[in-house]
Amino acid sequence: MKMSLDKKTIDRAARQMLERTRADGVKTVWDRLEAQQPQCGFGLLGICCRNCLQGPCRINPFGEPSRGVCGADADTIVARNLLRSVAGGTSAHVDHAYEVVEALDKIAKGQIDYQIQDEHKLKAIATKLGLETDQKDITTLAGEVAEKAFESFTNHTSETMGWLAAWAPQERIDTWGKLGVLPRNADREIREAMHQTTMGVDADPINLLLATVKQGLVDGFAGLKLATDIQDIIFGTPQPVKAETNLGVLKADHVNVVVHGHVPLLSEKIVEWCRRLEEEAKAAGAAGINVAGICCTGNEVLMRQGVPPATNFLGQELALATGAVDLMVVDAQCIMPSLINVAQCYHGEIVTTMPISKIPGAHHVPFTLEEADQQAREIVRRAINSFKKRDMNRVQIPEEKVPIVAGFSVEAIIGALAKINAEDPLKPLVESIKNGAILGAVGTVGCNNVKFTQDLVHVELVKQLIANDVLVVATGCSAHALGKAGLLHPDATKNVAGPGLRQVLTAVGEAAGLGEPLPPVLHMGSCVDNSRIGDLLIALADYLGVAVKDLPVAASAPEPQHEKALSIGTWAVAMGILTHVGLPPHVLGSATVSGALTGQPVESLLGGKFYVEADPVKAAEGLINHLKSKRKALGL
Amino acid sequence: MDQILISPERCLGCRSCELACAVEHFPGKDLFLAVAAEEPPVARIFVETDGKTNFPMQCRHCQQPQCVNACMTGALRQDNETGKVIFGQDKCVGCWMCVMACPFGVIVQDWRQRVALKCDRCPDRDVPACAAACPTGAIRFMPVPDYSKEKRQRYLTMFVDEEGQND
Numbered sequence: 001m002k003m004s005l006d007k008k009t010i011d012r013a014a015r016q017m018l019e020r021t022r023a024d025g026v027k028t029v030w031d032r033l034e035a036q037q038p039q040c041g042f043g044l045l046g047i048c049c050r051n052c053l054q055g056p057c058r059i060n061p062f063g064e065p066s067r068g069v070c071g072a073d074a075d076t077i078v079a080r081n082l083l084r085s086v087a088g089g090t091s092a093h094v095d096h097a098y099e100v101v102e103a104l105d106k107i108a109k110g111q112i113d114y115q116i117q118d119e120h121k122l123k124a125i126a127t128k129l130g131l132e133t134d135q136k137d138i139t140t141l142a143g144e145v146a147e148k149a150f151e152s153f154t155n156h157t158s159e160t161m162g163w164l165a166a167w168a169p170q171e172r173i174d175t176w177g178k179l180g181v182l183p184r185n186a187d188r189e190i191r192e193a194m195h196q197t198t199m200g201v202d203a204d205p206i207n208l209l210l211a212t213v214k215q216g217l218v219d220g221f222a223g224l225k226l227a228t229d230i231q232d233i234i235f236g237t238p239q240p241v242k243a244e245t246n247l248g249v250l251k252a253d254h255v256n257v258v259v260h261g262h263v264p265l266l267s268e269k270i271v272e273w274c275r276r277l278e279e280e281a282k283a284a285g286a287a288g289i290n291v292a293g294i295c296c297t298g299n300e301v302l303m304r305q306g307v308p309p310a311t312n313f314l315g316q317e318l319a320l321a322t323g324a325v326d327l328m329v330v331d332a333q334c335i336m337p338s339l340i341n342v343a344q345c346y347h348g349e350i351v352t353t354m355p356i357s358k359i360p361g362a363h364h365v366p367f368t369l370e371e372a373d374q375q376a377r378e379i380v381r382r383a384i385n386s387f388k389k390r391d392m393n394r395v396q397i398p399e400e401k402v403p404i405v406a407g408f409s410v411e412a413i414i415g416a417l418a419k420i421n422a423e424d425p426l427k428p429l430v431e432s433i434k435n436g437a438i439l440g441a442v443g444t445v446g447c448n449n450v451k452f453t454q455d456l457v458h459v460e461l462v463k464q465l466i467a468n469d470v471l472v473v474a475t476g477c478s479a480h481a482l483g484k485a486g487l488l489h490p491d492a493t494k495n496v497a498g499p500g501l502r503q504v505l506t507a508v509g510e511a512a513g514l515g516e517p518l519p520p521v522l523h524m525g526s527c528v529d530n531s532r533i534g535d536l537l538i539a540l541a542d543y544l545g546v547a548v549k550d551l552p553v554a555a556s557a558p559e560p561q562h563e564k565a566l567s568i569g570t571w572a573v574a575m576g577i578l579t580h581v582g583l584p585p586h587v588l589g590s591a592t593v594s595g596a597l598t599g600q601p602v603e604s605l606l607g608g609k610f611y612v613e614a615d616p617v618k619a620a621e622g623l624i625n626h627l628k629s630k631r632k633a634l635g636l
Numbered sequence: 637m638d639q640i641l642i643s644p645e646r647c648l649g650c651r652s653c654e655l656a657c658a659v660e661h662f663p664g665k666d667l668f669l670a671v672a673a674e675e676p677p678v679a680r681i682f683v684e685t686d687g688k689t690n691f692p693m694q695c696r697h698c699q700q701p702q703c704v705n706a707c708m709t710g711a712l713r714q715d716n717e718t719g720k721v722i723f724g725q726d727k728c729v730g731c732w733m734c735v736m737a738c739p740f741g742v743i744v745q746d747w748r749q750r751v752a753l754k755c756d757r758c759p760d761r762d763v764p765a766c767a768a769a770c771p772t773g774a775i776r777f778m779p780v781p782d783y784s785k786e787k788r789q790r791y792l793t794m795f796v797d798e799e800g801q802n803d
Binding site: 040042044045060061588589 | 650651652654655656658659667668670671672676677678679768769771
């Protein structure tokens with residue numbers, strides 16, 4: 001059964017490129033999903049286990065066998081598999097964070113050519129960690145902060161992870177402490193999760209779920225929060241920036257370099273060298289060098305450098321199908337190995353850069369912090385060289401590009417609010433929530449998933465929310481989807497937002513001297529920047545003197561795909577937040593596990609739970625009802 | 637008339653056919669709903685193995701069905717038009733004569749109703765659920781002559797290859 005184009009994506013640029021790949025017989029992620037049908041029911045339900053060589057085992061959901069060779073039943077197997085998946089997502093974020101901490105440490109030791117851009121944030125973080133900041137030069141302080149960060153990855157005590165202890169609200173620390181899920185350090189907890197799930201260790205689904213909650217906390221504090229904090233110190237805390245998005249940002253007459261992946265250590269250098277080698281590009285016959293982003297490294301350089309995002313996760317192959325991408329440089333996470341085949345059919349070179357992330361057929365430049373400049377220069381020169389080989393007759397760039405405003409860090413949001421009330425910046429926002437002009441807030445985050453029409457759930461859900469006066473903050477591929485649909489722009493405040501939300505955003509925009517309203521969806525960054533949403537919620541709860549779990553807020557991953565979405569979602573639920581997902585993880589083979597995650601067991605312990613709904617309109621209704629019930633409980 | 641034909645050398649023993657068969661015979665025909673149901677559905681296909689060969693087995697809808705001969709109530713009958721062996725549960729008295737008569741062992745007991753249960757070749761579908769669910773093409777729904785031709789072609793290829801090696 002062939003899927004029609006409008007079922008594949010709502011993005012018109014993507015449709016145009018899909019017509020092209022279809023005509024050219026080039027396979028994309030949509031074709032591969034079709035070829036995978038039907039997908040294995042045991043896998044979908046999470047009731048297969050490959051954790052020992054007596055297996056693989058699978059449980060018959062309709063009868064016998066009801067146990068694997070070792071005796072594990074569906075509950076054990078599903079919970080074990082979930083914990084391993086969440087540990088996978090957590091490890092991705094923690095590894096990312098570790099690399100940026102390593103960079104900060106090397107900056108402090110004068111070993112690498114990166115600078116500290118935000119001394120103010122460095123001091124703020126050092127203070128929160130209990131470090132003495134007076135009379136200290138910046139590099140010394142940077143070294144001490146890096147040392148503290150390293151302790152959150154690996155320490156030799158059983159004390160609670162420092163980054164969590166410094167930033168989590170006391171109410172949460174007490175709650176997690178009672179459940180025994182306070183993490184000690186990231187490396188130990190991830191290792192323990194692998195141990196706990198190996199053959200013949202934990203068989204108790206509830207104990208396994210508690211360990212999963214612990215992974216969520218590791219992800220939230222040693223992954224997301226730590227990565228964002230250190231990246232802000234090194235590269236600067238984002239401020240609102242104007243840009244454009246969608247494939248129309250590629251330029252036919254320029255050398256087009258696309259940065260794809262997640263970690264800004266490399267992409268920042270690429271952006272810098274694209275600017276520095278502009279003349280070499282002109283000598284090669286190009287009008288200049290154009291950098292565009294995909295996925296979260298795209299978000300990082302969008303927020304800090306104004307680099308336009310070309311597309312989100314599902315569009316990565318389609319960017320290459322324009323024939324105009326001369327080079328795509330990737331680091332890690334969400335990179336489809338199929339990029340090589342598409343590049344071979346059209347144009348462009350794929351450059352991998354990390355020792356853990358290589359693809360056969362790609363050119364590999366081993367990226368190191370010490371030689372970042374030389375390697376970035378080499379990569380940009382390869383792009384210029386690739387431009388010379390580009391067949392201009394085969395270039396087809398869709399016209400679509402949409403203006404966006406991005407880069408709303410917590411600091412930027414508070415900065416804008418301070419223009420209304422400098423003494424008490426959160427007051428205007430809190431008052432708007434109290435008087436009902438703003439019903440509440442929802443953070444939409446996470447991936448595209450090819451099982452959904454690309455961007456559809458993100459966009460339709462958010463349209464409903466903002467029309468009902470719900471403030472939306474977004475990160476990751478969700479932010480890209482909303483950007484392409486025009487929702488990261490002040491015009492959407494005028495045209496789509498409900499009257500209450502519109503009035504507040506207009507007042508803040510005018511007070512901040514923007515001459516226009518704030519967008520109804522605030523782009524807060526990459527996936528690791530979900531920590532910014534966490535920071536904002538902690539600040540709001542603190543201001544109101546309530547717990548985060550009592551706020552009229554919710555989270556949503558409308559089209560989740562990655563293990564990282566599971567670990568982020570687990571963190572959000574652990575924070576006490578209702579977390580919507582457009583499709584369930586592979587847990588439905590155990591009524592115990594799926595029931596606990598979406599029902600009373602988890603909600604009574606943590607205040608948050610998962611909520612599964614594929615239909616965006618119904619999901620919006622569910623989330624709005626949730627916000628209303630939270631308002632009512634607060635007496636609003 | 638297409639038949640369910642098996643290529644056992646392609647069967648990896650994943651049992652996706654069993655799962656799909658059970659879901660197809662659940663009123664909502666939805667895996668997630670079926671898993672949550674109080675009365676789980678039952679599969680009518682069985683992947684058997686002797687340790688070397690895996691073989692998904694289900695009612696072969698024989699032209700001279702011994703189960704029909706053995707059935708005293710007429711619960712089992714052969715449809716003249718399609719040749720399918722059809723089972724009418726309302727007439728079944730649970731005597732298990734069909735179970736004993738079937739040479740393949742693919743008529744089983746519906747333990748809830750205490751009546752016989754067998755492949756009905758998915759009357760609501762063009763291609764039976766087991767064949768549609770098979771990821772390797774071990775179960776296919778196709779005309780017998782096509783299957784035979786494919787086998788002849790494969791034999792020919794093997795024959796020529798061996799001849800070639802002898803040169």
